[in-house]
Amino acid sequence: MTLLLVICTTLLLTGIVLYAIYRPRTQSRRPQSTADTDRDKGECCGQHAVCERDSLLAAASREIIYYDDEELDRWRGIPSNGYNETQTETFREIFYTMQSADVPGWTRSLQLRGIELPDEIKDEVLLVVSELRNEKDKKRK
Numbered sequence: 001m002t003l004l005l006v007i008c009t010t011l012l013l014t015g016i017v018l019y020a021i022y023r024p025r026t027q028s029r030r031p032q033s034t035a036d037t038d039r040d041k042g043e044c045c046g047q048h049a050v051c052e053r054d055s056l057l058a059a060a061s062r063e064i065i066y067y068d069d070e071e072l073d074r075w076r077g078i079p080s081n082g083y084n085e086t087q088t089e090t091f092r093e094i095f096y097t098m099q100s101a102d103v104p105g106w107t108r109s110l111q112l113r114g115i116e117l118p119d120e121i122k123d124e125v126l127l128v129v130s131e132l133r134n135e136k137d138k139k140r141k
Contacts, residue, residue: 064113067106069094076114083118091118095125103128 072094075087083091098106107125110117117125 062112065105065109067094067098067102067109069106069109072110072115073113078116080116080119080122083120088118088120092121095121100128100132104132 071090075083078087095103095106103125107117107129
């Protein structure tokens with residue numbers, strides 16, 4: 001009887017020690033970045049052309065949606081300041097032929113595909129996105 005009690009106690013203590021060592025961590029020990037804390041607070045971190053907080057595509061899936069812009073895939077990996085005038089005009093033509101409501105999805109699609117917007121049109125794209133966001137905020141109020 002005593003031997004059985006010792007074995008059960010040993011197994012119980014071993015189980016507790018193993019659980020303490022290998023249990024899943026609920027919080028990471030690394031400090032959170034400011035982008036993560038801003039996103040948790042509902043604020044936009046400013047690191048993306050389209051705020052991920054507002055993007056339904058970011059939350060729903062990583063599926064790439066094309067906006068009749070498959071030709072842009074050949075410029076994957078080119079930095080935003082590395083485009084020539086002809087390439088920039090191709091981006092500008094696609095941008096100005098789409099509906100303004102499609103611009104946030106288009107920029108998200110470019111991000112997922114690894115394509116950076118040329119510096120020459122970034123301000124124009126961000127202006128359209130911010131106007132859409134302002135309209136959405138006004139409708140909420």
